[in-house]
Amino acid sequence: MNTTYGQYCPIAKAAELFAERWTPLIVRELILGSHRFSDLERGVPRIPRALLVRRLREMERAGIVERRQQGDSRHPAYFLTHVGQELGPIIMQLGVWGQRWYNAHTEPDELDPALLVWDMHRRIHRDRLPPHRVVVRFDFTGACHGSYWMLLEPADVTVCWVDPGYDADLSVTADSVTLHDVWMGRQSFASALADGRVELDGARPYIRGFPTWLALSTFAHVTPANTATAPRG
Amino acid sequence: MNTTYGQYCPIAKAAELFAERWTPLIVRELILGSHRFSDLERGVPRIPRALLVRRLREMERAGIVERRQQGDSRHPAYFLTHVGQELGPIIMQLGVWGQRWYNAHTEPDELDPALLVWDMHRRIHRDRLPPHRVVVRFDFTGACHGSYWMLLEPADVTVCWVDPGYDADLSVTADSVTLHDVWMGRQSFASALADGRVELDGARPYIRGFPTWLALSTFAHVTPANTATAPRG
DNA sequence: CTGTATCCGGATCGATACTG
DNA sequence: CAGTATCGATCCGGATACAG
Numbered sequence: 001m002n003t004t005y006g007q008y009c010p011i012a013k014a015a016e017l018f019a020e021r022w023t024p025l026i027v028r029e030l031i032l033g034s035h036r037f038s039d040l041e042r043g044v045p046r047i048p049r050a051l052l053v054r055r056l057r058e059m060e061r062a063g064i065v066e067r068r069q070q071g072d073s074r075h076p077a078y079f080l081t082h083v084g085q086e087l088g089p090i091i092m093q094l095g096v097w098g099q100r101w102y103n104a105h106t107e108p109d110e111l112d113p114a115l116l117v118w119d120m121h122r123r124i125h126r127d128r129l130p131p132h133r134v135v136v137r138f139d140f141t142g143a144c145h146g147s148y149w150m151l152l153e154p155a156d157v158t159v160c161w162v163d164p165g166y167d168a169d170l171s172v173t174a175d176s177v178t179l180h181d182v183w184m185g186r187q188s189f190a191s192a193l194a195d196g197r198v199e200l201d202g203a204r205p206y207i208r209g210f211p212t213w214l215a216l217s218t219f220a221h222v223t224p225a226n227t228a229t230a231p232r233g
Numbered sequence: 234m235n236t237t238y239g240q241y242c243p244i245a246k247a248a249e250l251f252a253e254r255w256t257p258l259i260v261r262e263l264i265l266g267s268h269r270f271s272d273l274e275r276g277v278p279r280i281p282r283a284l285l286v287r288r289l290r291e292m293e294r295a296g297i298v299e300r301r302q303q304g305d306s307r308h309p310a311y312f313l314t315h316v317g318q319e320l321g322p323i324i325m326q327l328g329v330w331g332q333r334w335y336n337a338h339t340e341p342d343e344l345d346p347a348l349l350v351w352d353m354h355r356r357i358h359r360d361r362l363p364p365h366r367v368v369v370r371f372d373f374t375g376a377c378h379g380s381y382w383m384l385l386e387p388a389d390v391t392v393c394w395v396d397p398g399y400d401a402d403l404s405v406t407a408d409s410v411t412l413h414d415v416w417m418g419r420q421s422f423a424s425a426l427a428d429g430r431v432e433l434d435g436a437r438p439y440i441r442g443f444p445t446w447l448a449l450s451t452f453a454h455v456t457p458a459n460t461a462t463a464p465r466g
Numbered sequence: 467c468t469g470t471a472t473c474c475g476g477a478t479c480g481a482t483a484c485t486g
Numbered sequence: 487c488a489g490t491a492t493c494g495a496t497c498c499g500g501a502t503a504c505a506g
């Protein structure tokens with residue numbers, strides 16, 4: 001709904017733009033460093049493509065997003081303008097609120113290993129990686145199983161949804177629920193390794209290194225409050 | 234749309250609740266001190282009644298709002314729970330952002346003297362009022378004209394949309410655009426008086442007192458930035 | 467006063483298929 | 487890769503009537 005509220009109140013004016021469906025998630029992706037159209041799609045996998053196009057156009061028109069046609073007919077890229085960047089703290093506070101009150105666990109239909117790996121790849125500590133490429137295979141077990149590959153290099157971390165052909169230097173095996181819990185800070189990676197819920201397999205340096213390369217969600221440090229006071233359908 | 238985003242991300246979980254249409258404005262009203270159903274309707278005049286009911290129920294279910302049936306079969310009242318109150322800073326930041334970038338002026342169809350008087354009545358400095366009742370009549374001129382009454386007492390400030398029958402102790406005459414500009418901080422009340430855009434009529438103590446009783450919008454102190462960089466359709 | 471119930475036209479959303 | 491085009495399902499807005 002791009003309809004207005006018809007109020008002079010600045011909260012209403014802001015909500016007309018910011019509180020549109022999907023918009024907070026698109027802004028989140030841009031903040032987290034996705035700029036290509038296809039990357040935005042990966043970060044917001046359930047948005048209809050036409051709607052993503054439309055939201056980007058609306059935000060561009062409102063001065064929140066800038067579309068740059070990369071030099072010599074390359075693919076376009078999207079960036080937050082200064083106006084859009086000022087939404088950053090608001091988005092983050094919203095995430096803290098969500099984590100505190102409404103994220104004590106991940107619903108079964110919210111499990112999304114592909115998205116999880118995509119989120120993780122953006123927060124790898126690249127400065128701690130060895131100077132050569134390391135190929136990591138994630139083997140998710142349980143309700144939502146499948147394999148994904150992450151290619152770690154100090155210059156760039158990429159994700160593959162199909163076997164890239166390289167032999168994996170390290171495999172990470174875990175139930176999909178467990179890895180979501182670790183990512184959201186509900187269980188530490190160390191304890192998940194200790195009790196065998198996460199298994200690492202590969203050469204010793206990689207097994208020892210990987211836990212230091214991985215960073216958790218931005219909100220992992222926010223402790224969920226007692227949800228008994230905030231039930232959710 | 235009470236549909237979900239299907240993402241484990243806490244920003245998505247929060248947006249599902251907070252970024253629903255009308256919800257930010259309802260939360261704003263609750264923060265500003267409206268608790269009765271009819272008061273919420275006054276503060277969000279364009280929301281269909283059935284939708285207001287529905288949003289309140291949704292928020293209640295989510296633990297954001299608490300509905301209290303006042304003692305001995307009185308009218309019900311709505312309050313923000315602790316969870317809902319934590320949205321306060323987010324709402325306010327959103328308002329600052331809206332004021333900064335998207336509120337350089339009030340659109341003609343956003344002029345709403347009835348809402349303006351309603352907003353003003355909540356921010357009167359009651360502690361500065363004389364100990365007896367003062368009746369103020371607002372006469373709006375221009376595109377959006379009409380008269381409204383405000384009954385000022387230290388214990389309570391009320392608004393009337395029809396002549397309450399009392400003689401007015403003070404009349405405030407101004408173009409509707411001017412008074413919106415003053416409220417939003419785009420022109421000072423003093424300068425509007427000085428250049429005759431606002432006229433006060435009544436006994437001397439009331440004319441001198443009124444400018445000290447009136448408080449502006451919470452966002453009046455936020456200076457709009459240059460909108461040339463943030464055009465808006 | 468605080469809702470419920472209904473109806474309808476139009477806007478929006480979600481899903482799918484197609485294209486340069 | 488980065489969009490368009492299309493279509494049915496749903497939601498919203500606005501109006502109206504009614505009830506405890």
